Amino acid sequence: MTSNSQINKSTRLTDILLEVRDLRVRYGHIEAVQGISFKILAGEIVALVGANGAGKSSILRAISGILPFGGEVLFEGQPIQRLGSAAIVALGIAQVPEGRGIFGTLTVKENLRLATWNRRDRRAITANLRHVFDLFPRLAERQRQLGGTLSGGEQQMLAIARALMTRAKLLLLDEPSMGLAPMLVHEIFRILKDINRTGTSLLLVEQNALMALKAASRGYVLETGRIVLHGTGRELADHPRVKEAYLG
Amino acid sequence: MKPWFQANNVGHHFGGLSAISGFNLELRSGELVGLIGPNGAGKTTVFNLITGVYRAAEGSIRFQGRELTGLTPWIISGLGIARTFQNIRIFKQLSVLDNVRIAHYRRTHYSLAEALLHLGRYRREERRLTRAAMEILRLLHLESYADETADSLPYGLQRRLEIGRALATGASLLLLDEPAAGMNPSEVGQLMEFIGWIRGQFNLTILLIEHQMRLVTGICERVLVLDFGVTIAEGRPNEIQNNPQVLEAYLGQAEDGGQMTDDGRQT
Amino acid sequence: MNRHWTIGLLLLAGAALSWAIPRYELLNPYLQATLMYLGINIILATSLNLINGYLGEFSVGHAGFMAVGAYASAILTVMLLPVGAAAWRFPLAIMAGGCAAALTGLVVAIPAFRTRGDYLAIVTLAFAMIVKSALENINAVGGPRGLLGIEGLSTMPWIFAWTVLSVWVIRNFVYSNPGRGVLAIREDEVAAELMGVNTRRVKIRAFMIASFFAGVAGGLFAHLLQFISPRIFDITKTTDILVMVYLGGVGSIGGSIVGASMFTVLQECLRPLGVWRMVIMPLLLVLLMLFRPRGIMGLRDFPWFRPSVECPQRPPETHPS
Amino acid sequence: MAYLFQQILNALQLGSIYALIALGYTMVYGIMTMINFAHGDIFMVGAFLCFVAATVLGLSFIPALLFSMLGCALLGVVIERLAYKPLREAPRVSAVITALGVGLMLEHLTLVFSPYPRHVPALWSSASWHVGGVTLSSLQVLIIVLSVLLMVFLDWLVRRTMLGLAIRAISWDRTVAAIMGVPVDAVISLTFAIGASLGGAAGFLYALAYPVIDPYMGVIVGWKAFIAAVVGGIGNIRGAMLGGFILGAVEILVAAFLPSTYRDLIAFALLFILLICKPYGILGQPRPQKV
Amino acid sequence: KIGVVAELTGDMPAVGASCKQAALMAVDEVNNAGGLKVGGSTYTVDLEIEDNAAKADQSALAAQKLIAQDRVLAIIGPNASLGAVPASAIAEGGRTVMITPWSTNPKTTRDMRTGRPKRYVFRACYTDTFEGHVLAMFILNQLKLKRAAVLYDVASEAPTSQSELFRRIFTEKGGVMTAFETYTTGDRDFSAQLTKIKESNPDIIFLPSYYNDVPLVVTQAKRLGVTVPFLGSDAWSSPELITLSQGTVEGYYFANHYAADIATPAAQAFIQAYKARYKALPDDVAALTYDAFGLLFQALKQVDKPEREALRNALSSISRYEGVTGNMRFQEGSGDPIKSAVILQVKNGRFVWFANANP
Numbered sequence A: 001m002t003s004n005s006q007i008n009k010s011t012r013l014t015d016i017l018l019e020v021r022d023l024r025v026r027y028g029h030i031e032a033v034q035g036i037s038f039k040i041l042a043g044e045i046v047a048l049v050g051a052n053g054a055g056k057s058s059i060l061r062a063i064s065g066i067l068p069f070g071g072e073v074l075f076e077g078q079p080i081q082r083l084g085s086a087a088i089v090a091l092g093i094a095q096v097p098e099g100r101g102i103f104g105t106l107t108v109k110e111n112l113r114l115a116t117w118n119r120r121d122r123r124a125i126t127a128n129l130r131h132v133f134d135l136f137p138r139l140a141e142r143q144r145q146l147g148g149t150l151s152g153g154e155q156q157m158l159a160i161a162r163a164l165m166t167r168a169k170l171l172l173l174d175e176p177s178m179g180l181a182p183m184l185v186h187e188i189f190r191i192l193k194d195i196n197r198t199g200t201s202l203l204l205v206e207q208n209a210l211m212a213l214k215a216a217s218r219g220y221v222l223e224t225g226r227i228v229l230h231g232t233g234r235e236l237a238d239h240p241r242v243k244e245a246y247l248g
Numbered sequence B: 001m002k003p004w005f006q007a008n009n010v011g012h013h014f015g016g017l018s019a020i021s022g023f024n025l026e027l028r029s030g031e032l033v034g035l036i037g038p039n040g041a042g043k044t045t046v047f048n049l050i051t052g053v054y055r056a057a058e059g060s061i062r063f064q065g066r067e068l069t070g071l072t073p074w075i076i077s078g079l080g081i082a083r084t085f086q087n088i089r090i091f092k093q094l095s096v097l098d099n100v101r102i103a104h105y106r107r108t109h110y111s112l113a114e115a116l117l118h119l120g121r122y123r124r125e126e127r128r129l130t131r132a133a134m135e136i137l138r139l140l141h142l143e144s145y146a147d148e149t150a151d152s153l154p155y156g157l158q159r160r161l162e163i164g165r166a167l168a169t170g171a172s173l174l175l176l177d178e179p180a181a182g183m184n185p186s187e188v189g190q191l192m193e194f195i196g197w198i199r200g201q202f203n204l205t206i207l208l209i210e211h212q213m214r215l216v217t218g219i220c221e222r223v224l225v226l227d228f229g230v231t232i233a234e235g236r237p238n239e240i241q242n243n244p245q246v247l248e249a250y251l252g253q254a255e256d257g258g259q260m261t262d263d264g265r266q267t
Numbered sequence C: 001m002n003r004h005w006t007i008g009l010l011l012l013a014g015a016a017l018s019w020a021i022p023r024y025e026l027l028n029p030y031l032q033a034t035l036m037y038l039g040i041n042i043i044l045a046t047s048l049n050l051i052n053g054y055l056g057e058f059s060v061g062h063a064g065f066m067a068v069g070a071y072a073s074a075i076l077t078v079m080l081l082p083v084g085a086a087a088w089r090f091p092l093a094i095m096a097g098g099c100a101a102a103l104t105g106l107v108v109a110i111p112a113f114r115t116r117g118d119y120l121a122i123v124t125l126a127f128a129m130i131v132k133s134a135l136e137n138i139n140a141v142g143g144p145r146g147l148l149g150i151e152g153l154s155t156m157p158w159i160f161a162w163t164v165l166s167v168w169v170i171r172n173f174v175y176s177n178p179g180r181g182v183l184a185i186r187e188d189e190v191a192a193e194l195m196g197v198n199t200r201r202v203k204i205r206a207f208m209i210a211s212f213f214a215g216v217a218g219g220l221f222a223h224l225l226q227f228i229s230p231r232i233f234d235i236t237k238t239t240d241i242l243v244m245v246y247l248g249g250v251g252s253i254g255g256s257i258v259g260a261s262m263f264t265v266l267q268e269c270l271r272p273l274g275v276w277r278m279v280i281m282p283l284l285l286v287l288l289m290l291f292r293p294r295g296i297m298g299l300r301d302f303p304w305f306r307p308s309v310e311c312p313q314r315p316p317e318t319h320p321s
Numbered sequence D: 001m002a003y004l005f006q007q008i009l010n011a012l013q014l015g016s017i018y019a020l021i022a023l024g025y026t027m028v029y030g031i032m033t034m035i036n037f038a039h040g041d042i043f044m045v046g047a048f049l050c051f052v053a054a055t056v057l058g059l060s061f062i063p064a065l066l067f068s069m070l071g072c073a074l075l076g077v078v079i080e081r082l083a084y085k086p087l088r089e090a091p092r093v094s095a096v097i098t099a100l101g102v103g104l105m106l107e108h109l110t111l112v113f114s115p116y117p118r119h120v121p122a123l124w125s126s127a128s129w130h131v132g133g134v135t136l137s138s139l140q141v142l143i144i145v146l147s148v149l150l151m152v153f154l155d156w157l158v159r160r161t162m163l164g165l166a167i168r169a170i171s172w173d174r175t176v177a178a179i180m181g182v183p184v185d186a187v188i189s190l191t192f193a194i195g196a197s198l199g200g201a202a203g204f205l206y207a208l209a210y211p212v213i214d215p216y217m218g219v220i221v222g223w224k225a226f227i228a229a230v231v232g233g234i235g236n237i238r239g240a241m242l243g244g245f246i247l248g249a250v251e252i253l254v255a256a257f258l259p260s261t262y263r264d265l266i267a268f269a270l271l272f273i274l275l276i277c278k279p280y281g282i283l284g285q286p287r288p289q290k291v
Numbered sequence E: 001k002i003g004v005v006a007e008l009t010g011d012m013p014a015v016g017a018s019c020k021q022a023a024l025m026a027v028d029e030v031n032n033a034g035g036l037k038v039g040g041s042t043y044t045v046d047l048e049i050e051d052n053a054a055k056a057d058q059s060a061l062a063a064q065k066l067i068a069q070d071r072v073l074a075i076i077g078p079n080a081s082l083g084a085v086p087a088s089a090i091a092e093g094g095r096t097v098m099i100t101p102w103s104t105n106p107k108t109t110r111d112m113r114t115g116r117p118k119r120y121v122f123r124a125c126y127t128d129t130f131e132g133h134v135l136a137m138f139i140l141n142q143l144k145l146k147r148a149a150v151l152y153d154v155a156s157e158a159p160t161s162q163s164e165l166f167r168r169i170f171t172e173k174g175g176v177m178t179a180f181e182t183y184t185t186g187d188r189d190f191s192a193q194l195t196k197i198k199e200s201n202p203d204i205i206f207l208p209s210y211y212n213d214v215p216l217v218v219t220q221a222k223r224l225g226v227t228v229p230f231l232g233s234d235a236w237s238s239p240e241l242i243t244l245s246q247g248t249v250e251g252y253y254f255a256n257h258y259a260a261d262i263a264t265p266a267a268q269a270f271i272q273a274y275k276a277r278y279k280a281l282p283d284d285v286a287a288l289t290y291d292a293f294g295l296l297f298q299a300l301k302q303v304d305k306p307e308r309e310a311l312r313n314a315l316s317s318i319s320r321y322e323g324v325t326g327n328m329r330f331q332e333g334s335g336d337p338i339k340s341a342v343i344l345q346v347k348n349g350r351f352v353w354f355a356n357a358n359p
């Protein structure tokens, strides 16, 4: 936690990277997200925690532009709610979707290559690829394997690697630890912090509330589509209400 | 006396990849056993082999004295083995009640002709079936959803419905594949109670796969650890937790039984 | 119970009408004929819905089964059971047509269900082409010139009776345990099998039942039109049935009845439009699909359609979970 | 021997046209897992555009070909936007049935304007050569060469380019593809455009080879090409080509060596058996699915 | 009020379109001339045109509608036997006169169960059997050729009947059938069959195909190096054949109901009027439809009141009708006309009389 904040200070902590104002999402006549506002500063890790169905994934999908929504989303001060998802990715927001979303019929390498759709800088892409393979040596070994046959942990790594290939400034992670073995969960969190250290901001959605809050500089707690608590990661981790709900 | 359930030297591979090899497992009636291991270790494959989704390339699986390898899934299901899936696979567009009624499939005693013409046993059987299905829904506190389509249920209830559906097959051996996936710790606590309760209520033997160690250590009597398709350890939960091999392959160094490792300090 | 009485009364009234209408010319022969074709179309649509809606496959060979039933029953009445035989001759011929079609269905289904989805579509399509081509080459049944001299045995009461019977039996099937097996397969074949459903047998049964009724419809059709030829049962016939099914809604027997009725009635009502009729009909279909992608009553049925034993007996008070 | 060669040549010509149409089915199927039943009628429109280009506009070969292809591409995109796009989230068959409806509409709209068959003037000199008892016409060569070129180009496009990657990704999961920055709608439209323009090219070549056209010409050919696509393994580009040539060969060779009365019977029985032995088509594979 | 059932949509729209045009013309001519005098009073003729989508059940329904709902006096059509056969059963049952212009299937006018002719069903054309016979004799006697091949559409009734009869007569009278090949409606590639026919080395090829298939067959045959002539049936006789085939059918023969160049004044007048009205030459469907109306009008002039039964009797007792397609009367107790055929040859892009052919 301390190490995180130090790094954040060095990268202009006050810059607002993403600002969400009064976000609303509805499915049919159910309002899954009921007016949510929060912000992410450059270089931060922000955790979004909440029970099943609280609306976490809906928020991420809305930001990525694949769900229609009400309200405003500003990225680096620019409103993005009218942009299509392709344009949003081009601006630098990438998502690791819930359930990983690996393209089963594409090989590992093709999965990675697809994420560079918006990029024309060949040389940088190659460098990027090398960097990603350094982060995940496991993927380097499996470049030609079909995505669909990877194990859960491998797929999760691929999903993160793929998001990195878009050269995002902000990474939206939807339950990256779901279904992973404890060791891999540690591994993934370690890698996420490494990624953050290189300047990428993270919005982390997790069931695994305590772990996420401890990794994050700030956090928001969501209940049925509303933010009910927010504060620094540590504050929230120790908050009685969180303890009650998430420690059982 | 032969063991109640026995998997003997089972092996299976996909293409060149050996997903499971030399796998042995014995279950006594009434046990609750955990199956853990890193991702891709072959746990789900074990389930698929037992239930006949895949046909084991080597070895034998015997259940109540009967050889299972080579039988089709529906026959195996009829012998009393049921399972849930890692990704929920309920019948989404059917009603909750129908989901459970389908699971009674093998235990309906009327012929096709009787069904088509509404003759003889049809009415009686159909009533019995509906009553039995409603009973299971009642036990799982799902009866108020009976008429809703299954995909309109919240996630947690869908998991519960899937377990209910498995119970309705009349199984004596229940295989649960990551029942706690996507649940937060307080929900996991409820799930643990629930599993214990159905085990008593339905007289079940349970084999479960799980990554959330709290659940495994909390309710399993015995744990089997797989890595790369091979069993690397077997024993009581507390033994497993201190097994160096398991620590290295699965749990990682700083293991505290739960999953709330304090990562902040590690960096 | 109340509901039962209503339905029973309605059926009785229908039966009486189906007898009285031709007897006393309550409707002119054109409207009568339209009604009779409507009955046949209902049988066709409901039976195809069993495969395409309930089982979730995509069969395009329904006209082929219809052809088998039509020829089988017509051969019986024209050649084997000549005029003058007893009254049971006609129902027997229709049953025989249905059985012939069901057997053909079995022959197609056994190998065909090794494949799924669009592959099954092709297998059934190839089957329909084979039937048509085979019939063209059998001179004993008239080859391409068709089979003539069929008696007009399909009278209104008969068609009414067969329509009611078909719908009733298919409905019984759908709301029985074997029928729920069919639904389970549509939703998730692997899970269904693991719940004890013998998926292969269930599929083949459903396919045979559907072909049986296609054969019945074919038999009625042959004895209504009094002429059959291989060309009648070409791909456009299947297309028509498909349109009825999807117009009315997949996975819904009520929907198939509505779809067949709409199709038949529209086709007649739009006659004054001449060639434009054939532009308007598909346009309506496309518009309907855009606004109701599952058809008019997709996956839902009239509540009174479900057998009473099928509904859950709820405990008096529901308690929250 | 000469007889056999002649028949093989005939098979190649017919097969390459089937293959070209089958590609259109396979492209659309490959990205949307949807059978575009209107494709046979787009093919028909391609032939009519060829007619319009040659008679009304008086274009020569290359411009007329481009006219047909572009016209069909445009038609394909319009149909996709108006009739299929709103159904993206709907069950898959809804779009299939819509396609069926659109196809019927195209047929009858054409019929309203042209109930009589039309003759397409020759846009290509019909020289022919006789080599040892085998007759080879320049048109035959043109059809085979042009089809093969288009197929090779398409194969390259799908296998080797980003566009191909995007098509395959979208077919797996549209939403995730969007999250990766792929402009999904544009890629889908482009795919329809390519598929339809191939249909247009096929219609064009067909109109030259078989110069009498009518509004229903796409129906049977369309169904057959669809069969070809499936026999090859639908969604698979090379499969579609293979399927097209196999169907052409089966039809021609059965008629050539067996009584032609039984041609359809035998040809379809063969395909039936083939599909039963190879349930996913010759080059097709089931989607890998993990339980 | 007269009804027409035509194949406006479905797989033979050209037939329906011609039929409709000729029908409109025939009726307008009568109405413009002040109407039709029947038994002292004058009636204007109302036309009710129904589409049958070239389908059997649709034909039956359309006929039923005309008879029962629109209460027409008589029905003209359907043209193709696929529709004419079921419609004829309806007409017979509804005791309404039906004249099919173009259905050459012998069974259209015959009740297959009793084996007797239908009372209310007539046709304006001759039958398939007649034509197959005429053409076989023509090859042997007039062209003096001995080796013939046949290519026809198995899925169509008329060509199948014609071809089979042709084969029987031709071989009986000493000819040699070198090849007997088929295709299916909708096929456009005939290369396999033509290559096979070429291998069999015939002197002439009998092609009883509908006129839109003819150019395709002939063009492909030429591309494959087939040089022998083709012989066609009445289905060739549309001027469209000339435009569609672009000279490839030059010199070939076919059988027809009439020859325009030696035609009667009635025929000449019809052709002129049709050309003036539709900017196109009439095909056989148009001519036969026109004659069907002609027959009807002539019969109507003889009855006292426009009633169905009377009309039927008048029709069957017509002693001589001078139509576009020749003179005809109906055989005793049957709806089949007695009329002769002619053999035409394509010369300089026109149909020219070549020979008369009588049964």
Ligand SMILES: Nc1ncnc2c1ncn2[C@@H]1O[C@H](COP(=O)(O)OP(=O)(O)OP(=O)(O)O)[C@@H](O)[C@H]1O
Residues within 6 Å of the ligand: A027, A028, A030, A032, A050, A051, A052, A053, A054, A055, A056, A057, A058, A059, A098, A207, B154, B155, B182
């Ligand atoms: N496609 C959809 N159609 C209808 N309702 C939906 C849809 N997706 C989500 N919902 C509903 O919206 C609410 C919020 O869903 P969301 O997926 O955002 O929750 P979540 O916090 O991510 O939950 P989880 O922890 O299960 O991932 C839930 O009640 C859910 O049932």
Ligand SMILES: Nc1ncnc2c1ncn2[C@@H]1O[C@H](COP(=O)(O)OP(=O)(O)OP(=O)(O)O)[C@@H](O)[C@H]1O
Residues within 6 Å of the ligand: A149, A150, A151, A152, A153, A179, B014, B017, B019, B037, B038, B039, B040, B041, B042, B043, B044, B045, B046, B086, D289, D290
């Ligand atoms: N159908 C298949 N085809 C090819 N490889 C497969 C298939 N199913 C599983 N595998 C491979 O077999 C290995 C074992 O897979 P399995 O699903 O049993 O793992 P698991 O232990 O259940 O992992 P997780 O905890 O992630 O669910 C993995 O490497 C996986 O990629």
Ligand SMILES: [Mg+2]
Residues within 6 Å of the ligand: A056, A057, A058, A098, A174
């Ligand atoms: Mg979520």
Ligand SMILES: [Mg+2]
Residues within 6 Å of the ligand: B043, B044, B045, B086
């Ligand atoms: Mg698993």
